[in-house]
Amino acid sequence: MNAKRKTETTVVVVGGGINGAGVARDLALRGIDTVLVEKGDIARGTSWASSGMIHGGLRYLLSDVHTTYKSSKDAGYIKNAAPHLIFRIPLMMPTFAHEGLRGRVMLSGADALFAHYDRFQPLKGGWPHKRLSAQEARAIEPRLAEGVVGAVLTDEWGIDVPRLCIANALDAHEHGAEIRSWTALTGFIREGARIVGVSLRDELDGERYELRCKLVVNCAGPWAPKVAALAKAEVKLRPAKGVHLVLDRRVGNTGLICNAIDGRQVFIIPHENTSVIGTTDDDYYGDPDRLDVGEDEIEYLLWAVESVWPEVRRARIVKSIAGLRPTLFERAKYEDDLTRDHRVIDHAKEDRVPGLLTLAGGKLAAYRIMAQDATDTACALLNVTAPCRTQLTPLPGGAAMPDAFALAQEFDLDAYVVKRLIDRQGDRADRVLELIRDDPSLGRSLCECEPVLVAEAVYAMRHEFVRRPSDLLTRCRLAEGPCQDMGCILRAVELFACERGLSSNDAAREIDVWLNDKWRWRRPILSGAQLANEELLRLTHQALKPALPRLGGVS
Amino acid sequence: MRGDVLVIGAGLSGATAAMAARRAGVRVVLAYRGFGRTALSGGLFALANAAPSKIAAASDLARAIAETRRLHAAHPFAVDPDPLPLLRAALDAWRRPLSALYDLDWAVAQEAPKAYVHEFGALCYAQLAPRSCLAVTTQGPRRIGVVELASFAPFMAAAIARNLNEALAENAGAPDFVPLPVPFAPRARYLLPAQLAAALDRPEVAAALLAAVKSALRGTAIEALLFAPVLGLGTPDLARRLADALELPVFEACAAQNSVFGLRLQNALIAALHANDIELVHESVSALDGSSGGVFQAAFANGSAPLTASRVVLATGKFLAGGLTVEGRMWREPLADCPLFLGAEPIRERHISHLSQADFFAAQAMAYVGLQTDAAGRVLDERGRPYCPGLFTCGHLLGGFDAFAGTDGAGVDLTSGWRAGQAAASEAQP
Numbered sequence: 003m004n005a006k007r008k009t010e011t012t013v014v015v016v017g018g019g020i021n022g023a024g025v026a027r028d029l030a031l032r033g034i035d036t037v038l039v040e041k042g043d044i045a046r047g048t049s050w051a052s053s054g055m056i057h058g059g060l061r062y063l064l065s066d067v068h069t070t071y072k073s074s075k076d077a078g079y080i081k082n083a084a085p086h087l088i089f090r091i092p093l094m095m096p097t098f099a100h101e102g103l104r105g106r107v108m109l110s111g112a113d114a115l116f117a118h119y120d121r122f123q124p125l126k127g128g129w130p131h132k133r134l135s136a137q138e139a140r141a142i143e144p145r146l147a148e149g150v151v152g153a154v155l156t157d158e159w160g161i162d163v164p165r166l167c168i169a170n171a172l173d174a175h176e177h178g179a180e181i182r183s184w185t186a187l188t189g190f191i192r193e194g195a196r197i198v199g200v201s202l203r204d205e206l207d208g209e210r211y212e213l214r215c216k217l218v219v220n221c222a223g224p225w226a227p228k229v230a231a232l233a234k235a236e237v238k239l240r241p242a243k244g245v246h247l248v249l250d251r252r253v254g255n256t257g258l259i260c261n262a263i264d265g266r267q268v269f270i271i272p273h274e275n276t277s278v279i280g281t282t283d284d285d286y287y288g289d290p291d292r293l294d295v296g297e298d299e300i301e302y303l304l305w306a307v308e309s310v311w312p313e314v315r316r317a318r319i320v321k322s323i324a325g326l327r328p329t330l331f332e333r334a335k336y337e338d339d340l341t342r343d344h345r346v347i348d349h350a351k352e353d354r355v356p357g358l359l360t361l362a363g364g365k366l367a368a369y370r371i372m373a374q375d376a377t378d379t380a381c382a383l384l385n386v387t388a389p390c391r392t393q394l395t396p397l398p399g400g401a402a403m404p405d406a407f408a409l410a411q412e413f414d415l416d417a418y419v420v421k422r423l424i425d426r427q428g429d430r431a432d433r434v435l436e437l438i439r440d441d442p443s444l445g446r447s448l449c450e451c452e453p454v455l456v457a458e459a460v461y462a463m464r465h466e467f468v469r470r471p472s473d474l475l476t477r478c479r480l481a482e483g484p485c486q487d488m489g490c491i492l493r494a495v496e497l498f499a500c501e502r503g504l505s506s507n508d509a510a511r512e513i514d515v516w517l518n519d520k521w522r523w524r525r526p527i528l529s530g531a532q533l534a535n536e537e538l539l540r541l542t543h544q545a546l547k548p549a550l551p552r553l554g555g556v557s
Numbered sequence: 558m559r560g561d562v563l564v565i566g567a568g569l570s571g572a573t574a575a576m577a578a579r580r581a582g583v584r585v586v587l588a589y590r591g592f593g594r595t596a597l598s599g600g601l602f603a604l605a606n607a608a609p610s611k612i613a614a615a616s617d618l619a620r621a622i623a624e625t626r627r628l629h630a631a632h633p634f635a636v637d638p639d640p641l642p643l644l645r646a647a648l649d650a651w652r653r654p655l656s657a658l659y660d661l662d663w664a665v666a667q668e669a670p671k672a673y674v675h676e677f678g679a680l681c682y683a684q685l686a687p688r689s690c691l692a693v694t695t696q697g698p699r700r701i702g703v704v705e706l707a708s709f710a711p712f713m714a715a716a717i718a719r720n721l722n723e724a725l726a727e728n729a730g731a732p733d734f735v736p737l738p739v740p741f742a743p744r745a746r747y748l749l750p751a752q753l754a755a756a757l758d759r760p761e762v763a764a765a766l767l768a769a770v771k772s773a774l775r776g777t778a779i780e781a782l783l784f785a786p787v788l789g790l791g792t793p794d795l796a797r798r799l800a801d802a803l804e805l806p807v808f809e810a811c812a813a814q815n816s817v818f819g820l821r822l823q824n825a826l827i828a829a830l831h832a833n834d835i836e837l838v839h840e841s842v843s844a845l846d847g848s849s850g851g852v853f854q855a856a857f858a859n860g861s862a863p864l865t866a867s868r869v870v871l872a873t874g875k876f877l878a879g880g881l882t883v884e885g886r887m888w889r890e891p892l893a894d895c896p897l898f899l900g901a902e903p904i905r906e907r908h909i910s911h912l913s914q915a916d917f918f919a920a921q922a923m924a925y926v927g928l929q930t931d932a933a934g935r936v937l938d939e940r941g942r943p944y945c946p947g948l949f950t951c952g953h954l955l956g957g958f959d960a961f962a963g964t965d966g967a968g969v970d971l972t973s974g975w976r977a978g979q980a981a982a983s984e985a986q987p
Contacts, residue, residue, distance in 0.1 A: 297886065416747065442707060443715075443738070447747050450711060488815065489711065492677050496716045506723070514918070521917040528909060529883040533876035533923070537961065538597060538814050540924070543917075545599070545813035545963035546679050 051325020086428030399428025570952025571872030577978025593878025600818025678720030927956025934977030
């Protein structure tokens with residue numbers, strides 16, 4: 003690929019999370035030559051660790067109605083652009099007798115607040131809220147804790163965030179942008195004060211090279227200060243760590259809103275065929291590359307959920323996730339109260355570094371409008387007048403919703419399998435399925451606990467910027483199901499080795515990288531029934547580690 | 558109900574302990590909750606040091622065991638002056654009951670581990686293996702077809718064949734593996750190995766498979782067939798019937814875990830226990846009380862009448878069967894709160910996360926944590942004295958060896974099971 007690397011472009015976007023991918027797409031749609039560089043894989047930083055919800059901005063309702071209006075409207079844009087990635091999460095907020103009068107007051111308050119919010123719900127296709135009696139709440143969620151006195155039921159949109167990032171990156175690519183994952187920014191090229199390019203290092207082959215450009219847009223999220231510092235510019239963030247826990251199954255019919263010990267709200271929401279508990283919100287001062295999950299954070303989350311759903315203590319936690327919110331710097335505020343607003347910083351004005359913009363702060367649900375703001379600023383600097391088109395342009399896969407049953411019949415597959423494929427690929431599902439027509443063996447599943455078609459992995463390797471086998475994790479949810487890999491990683495690396503002609507030693511290294519990444523997030527939560535899973539998983543890999551001549555074999 | 562010896566756990570170690578005690582003439586009751594590590598195993602009998610990188614250093618069984626004893630003082634092999642006779646006695650005891658599945662020949666057991674073809678196209682090493690597994694030799698069939706069943710996901714024949722050929726490239730006389738696609742698809746797709754095996758237990762499904770393989774073989778020069786481990790759940794009879802009908806050898810790839818071999822082995826163990834007049838109680842023991850001087854009371858989770866016995870062998874395995882649990886992030890042996898060790902060190906107060914390592918493949922404490930015993934299999938306390946009179950243990954509940962490596966698990970189960978069963982019987986008061 004070295005020969006094909008271009009040495010000049012108009013804009014370099016730094017960061018392959020949702021902001022970087024969103025900006026690259028917006029730039030590309032406006033016809034601006036763009037290269038996106040990301041030091042790891044697409045969507046493996048904050049975006050990967052997000053709760054995956056597109057809120058309509060309920061929290062701003064009392065302070066800033068306009069923000070709620072904008073948030074709801076933008077959530078509607080995202081929903082329409084990528085209907086396949088979206089799923090409705092009914093959310094129940096129960097109140098209990100032990101909360102006394104305060105609980106009842108809160109319930110009435112919530113009822114009134116949601117009644118107000120209902121006016122914005124149509125903007126994003128949401129349903130009006132419902133006030134539930136104790137009996138109604140228990141009928142919907144029979145396993146609620148004792149003493150329910152009533153509940154409020156509302157809904158928000160859940161979204162497959164990694165796939166949203168991929169979809170944005172794909173659209174950028176299809177409009178001429180280049181997406182370079184596993185490519186680290188090592189420095190800036192300056193002419194006087196002005197930035198005229200970037201120095202890059204390919205993290206897989208180690209090659210260093212330069213890329214000239216007119217403008218760099220720093221979308222590195224919590225890494226943005228580090229990137230800016232390379233240009234001797236400053237980005238001030240107050241990053242906050244958020245931890246999630248993933249359970250081995252869907253445990254309820256709705257998501258539940260629970261109160262944590264400090265009065266914060268914690269969710270437990272169904273996601274694919276797992277449940278996700280989250281999140282914490284704590285100031286973080288360490289290295290964004292060395293995040294880990296602590297004992298107290300796990301206990302904080304379980305304590306919160308336990309009061310609403312006591313059985314959580316017996317649930318199997320299959321992994322933890324930690325990420326950093328790239329929140330803007332503010333003094334003398336609690337983490338929760340920090341603004342989720344965003345800023346586009348022109349470092350020419352703030353640090354006398356022309357040629358560098360930083361998109362900082364913000365939240366997932368605002369990614370599109372954030373990208374629009376950053377791109378508008380970039381266009382002004384580049385004298386480009388093309389308007390933003392991301393409000394109404396469908397993302398790849400999002401132009402139509404195919405009929406799962408019809409496709410299942412056509413390709414002789416289970417409708418369930420095809421529906422899951424559509425949830426990731428939308429109207430491009432048929433492109434994946436076409437591969438099976440040529441080679442029926444691609445119609446099988448790589449995974450034993452969730453149906454992940456071999457064809458889907460092959461398609462991702464060919465079209466979705468997969469540079470190493472573990473990239474498949476976000477492309478097709480490989481090794482993300484309840485068993486967290488009983489061999490699907492070995493099969494995937496094998497498949498990758500066939501497709502790309504990987505050497506035995508490289509394949510062995512890729513297996514190590516992937517297994518270690520999975521272990522990093524499993525290690526903090528080992529207890530209860532998950533230990534049995536860990537024993538089986540380790541039997542697979544440890545028995546094979548010395549034995550595989552090609553896959554992880556002794557060299 | 559009352560037994561002289563109560564064994565808790567029906568895996569390989571518990572079943573072996575029960576057989577040893579029964580041989581000694583006492584009345585044995587075996588209680589088990591469900592299928593654990595043995596049923597979820599790959600069914601290979603790795604007896605000692607069966608890792609390929611170590612073959613050169615410790616080729617035969619006696620040397621492998623001696624080497625293990627020398628290197629690992631807390632290993633279950635190290636507590637007995639000579640584990641070899643125990644291992645032999647256990648293998649001899651199982652030879653007939655398991656003869657449909659294994660040829661547990663003592664002479665073969667003592668040889669160097671053999672390389673068995675694994676379902677991921679690797680080679681797995683063990684001294685003994687199910688009869689239907691394929692040991693790679695330079696004298697066997699030269700051209701082996703790797704059967705790819707259209708319905709069955711996890712077995713990737715083309716990749717397996719390529720891996721094996723590459724691994725064996727430098728061995729003159731090694732077989733050549735060729736993928737053989739077989740258009741055989743039972744109605745439901747995405748079957749797990751055990752589900753496909755269960756389907757193949759039905760004669761009409763097996764007949765359909767035979768017909769499909771027959772036509773796929775036409776015009777090929779294939780001398781033997783390698784299947785995924787799915788040829789029937791109960792017995793490997795289907796492999797033999799296919800071999801007879803096709804007039805060529807039929808093998809199944811071996812597995813490291815969660816395989817039909819484990820299920821077949823478990824079923825055969827249960828049948829053998831029945832046949833040897835061992836009373837089986839298929840219920841979950843929830844607590845064990847040994848405080849009333851020489852008599853244990855085992856309470857059941859479902860409230861059935863408690864069971865009494867003068868001697869108890871704990872064979873509850875590691876995490877899979879619930880032999881060890883983690884409560885409040887602390888390790889615990891849930892039935893009798895036995896003292897836990899990491900190597901020779903007691904770990905009662907130590908926290909699980911403090912003992913794990915960041916590298917996935919590094920030696921993880923959770924693989925080595927467990928109970929320690931004396932040479933009679935008695936559970937020891939932190940000071941190395943018997944923890945509770947009459948309480949024995951065996952198998953993967955023992956600490957001091959890597960329970961996940963698969964290099965000596967069966968060896969530990971057999972020697973420690975036989976040791977504990979014998980000792981419990983000789984101390985039992987009928």
